[in-house]
Amino acid sequence: MIEFRFVVGDLARTSFAYSPLQEAVYSLRCWRDPARYPHQRPWLRRLAPAFRRQDTELLTALIAPSMWVPDFMTPRPERPRPVFAQQLTALGTTPPHVLAADFGAAYANHPMPPVVREGLTDPAALLDRVTGALAAYWHDCLAPDWWPRVHTILESDLAHRGKVLAEEGAGSLFASLDPRLDWNGEVLTLVKKLDRHPWPEADIQIGGRGLVIIPTMFALGAHTNIDPSLPPILCYPARGRATISETPPPATGEALTRLLGAPRARILHLLREPASTTELAHRLAVTPGAVSQHLSVLYDAGLLTRARSGRSVRYARSELGERLCGPS
Structure with missing residues (x-):
C-alpha cells in the first residue's frame, strides 16, 4: 500500500x-x-x-x-x-x-x-x-x-x-x-x-x-x-x-489546400525538389516577399528544411512535409 x-x-x-x-x-x-x-x-x-x-x-x-x-x-x-x-x-x-x-x-x-x-x-x-x-x-x-x-x-x-x-x-x-x-x-x-x-x-x-x-x-x-x-x-x-494504433487516412491534395490554403499548399507541392525563394517566386509569378512569408510559416510548422547554398537559401520538404503531401 x-x-x-x-x-x-x-x-x-x-x-x-x-x-x-x-x-x-x-x-x-x-x-x-x-x-x-x-x-x-x-x-x-x-x-x-x-x-x-x-x-x-x-x-x-x-x-x-x-x-x-x-x-x-x-x-x-x-x-x-x-x-x-x-x-x-x-x-x-x-x-x-x-x-x-x-x-x-x-x-x-x-x-x-x-x-x-x-x-x-x-x-x-x-x-x-x-x-x-x-x-x-x-x-x-x-x-x-x-x-x-x-x-x-x-x-x-x-x-x-x-x-x-x-x-x-x-x-x-x-x-x-x-x-x-x-x-x-x-x-x-x-x-x-x-x-x-x-x-x-x-x-x-x-x-x-x-x-x-x-x-x-x-x-x-x-x-x-x-x-x-x-x-x-x-x-x-x-x-x-x-x-x-489507429492510422489516419492519407492527406489528399484537396485536404491539403483546405488545411494550408492554396498558396502554401502549392509551394509545398513545388518543393518536391529544393528551391530558393527567388525560384519559387518566378514559378508562381509573385513577389519574393510574398513567397518568403509563406516559406516562413511552413518552416516554423516543421514542413520544410532549409540550407544555405552560396548567397541563397534553398528550401525542401521535411519528412513531415513529404508525408503530408503523399506520393508525388
Whole structure:
C-alpha cells in the first residue's frame, strides 16, 4: 500500500503534467515485453528497422525484468509541457553516485545486465552513453511520427481530467485515474494487489512539495517513484491510449489546400525538389516577399528544411512535409 498524505494547501498545489522523456524511457518497455502493450504493436513493427540501428544493448537494459525503471531516468517534470531536449540536458547533470543507487533499486530482485554492471565502474561515462542513446532513439524512432500522435493523446487526457476535477471534484478525479486509488480528503491511498512485482509500501508526505500527476502510455495501473523520498509524483494510464494504433487516412491534395490554403499548399507541392525563394517566386509569378512569408510559416510548422547554398537559401520538404503531401 502506498499512501500520499496531504496537509492544508497540498491539494491546491497538485498539478498535471506529461513528460516526453518519461514516455521515451517507458516506451522501451514495449521492446522488452511487447505482449503487455498490444495497442503499440503496429508502431513496433513500423519502428523495428530504426530501433535495430540503436544502442539496443543499453536501451533494453534501462528496463529491469520487473519493468521498473531507475528513478533518475524519469525525473518529475518541472513544468506541465516540458521539451525533450531540455529534459535530456538536465538528465545529463545527474550526479554519478545516483546511477548506482537507482539501478540497484530497479534491479533489486534481478541480476544487472553486464552493460549496466560494467558501466557503473565509470558512472559518468555510462551517463553519457545513456543520454546519447536516448537522443538517437528519440530522433530516429519517436520524434518524427510517434510522439506527435502520443502528444495529442496526452493533451486530450489532461483536458478530460481538468473537466472531471472542475465538475466532480478531487474524489472523482482520483478514482478516474485508477480504481485502486482511494481519497478520503487527507490521504490518497493506492492499494496494489496481486502484482507480479509488488511495489514497496510507502508513506509519502506531500508536505508543501506538491503532487504532480502524469499520464503515460505505458502503465497498466497507477504507480510512483521507487524512492519515496523524491518529489512526489503519481503516474497513471492515459485515457485513449489504445487509439495510438489507429492510422489516419492519407492527406489528399484537396485536404491539403483546405488545411494550408492554396498558396502554401502549392509551394509545398513545388518543393518536391529544393528551391530558393527567388525560384519559387518566378514559378508562381509573385513577389519574393510574398513567397518568403509563406516559406516562413511552413518552416516554423516543421514542413520544410532549409540550407544555405552560396548567397541563397534553398528550401525542401521535411519528412513531415513529404508525408503530408503523399506520393508525388
